[in-house]
Ligand SMILES: *[C@@H]1O[C@H](CO)[C@@H](O)[C@H](O)[C@H]1NC(C)=O
């Protein structure tokens with residue numbers, strides 16, 4: 415895979431909604447390595463990575479570095495997933511955790527990242543430990559003139575938790591599932607695979623405005639059933655609230 419320059423590439427690519435294959439129609443971005451820089455236009459594919467590790471593994475001293483930065487020396491068992499969504503299209507990415515990969519064993523936190531000279535990385539976000547697992551996330555990719563500026567996790571609130579016995583509200587803003595009911599090592603029955611809803615904001619290289627973020631915030635009031643119906647049967651998280 416193109417990302418061979420990243421230090422953590424002993425790690426494996428886990429799962430991805432879009433396959434790193436030949437350029438899809440309308441895709442003018444030839445950069446497939448999440449640790450290289452690109453400038454995108456609407457309709458391009460954009461490659462970014464997710465690294466899983468303990469939260470302190472993403473820091474050197476008090477500075478959070480990109481997982482692409484060799485100084486970080488992310489050790490095993492940090493693990494990597496690479497995605498290539500289409501810019502300005504609403505996508506739901508999944509990392510299947512029922513068949514071996516355990517985010518808790520990998521350290522419990524994830525960071526989204528892309529770029530090298532123009533490196534952007536999200537803050538580490540809590541995914542899972544032995545008691546609780548967060549399975550649904552919203553990631554906003556913010557561009558300025560086609561360059562990624564920022565990646566941030568948006569808090570989804572605890573609405574999806576209410577009235578469900580196996581769900582717990584963390585810090586009044588994140589809905590989590592009891593890890594012992596999750597499939598995988600825990601022998602539970604619930605599919606707690608990670609689902610990440612993406613939204614794009616800012617401008618592309620022609621200064622066209624990316625507005626899938628606007629669409630996501632509006633659509634959430636209604637229903638994303640059509641978009642997500644292929645995974646609705648298996649994802650357990652708060653995406654259920656849309657269906
Ligand atoms: C798991 O994480 C939750 C939320 O961050 C925390 O409240 C809890 O104490 C942690 N449990 C263990 C066993 O580390």
Ligand SMILES: *[C@@H]1O[C@H](CO)[C@@H](O)[C@H](O)[C@H]1NC(C)=O
Nearest residue numbers: 508510512513605607648649
């Ligand atoms: C994860 O993989 C299992 C086994 O292949 C499958 O049954 C399940 O539907 C998958 N979950 C998601 C969310 O894709």
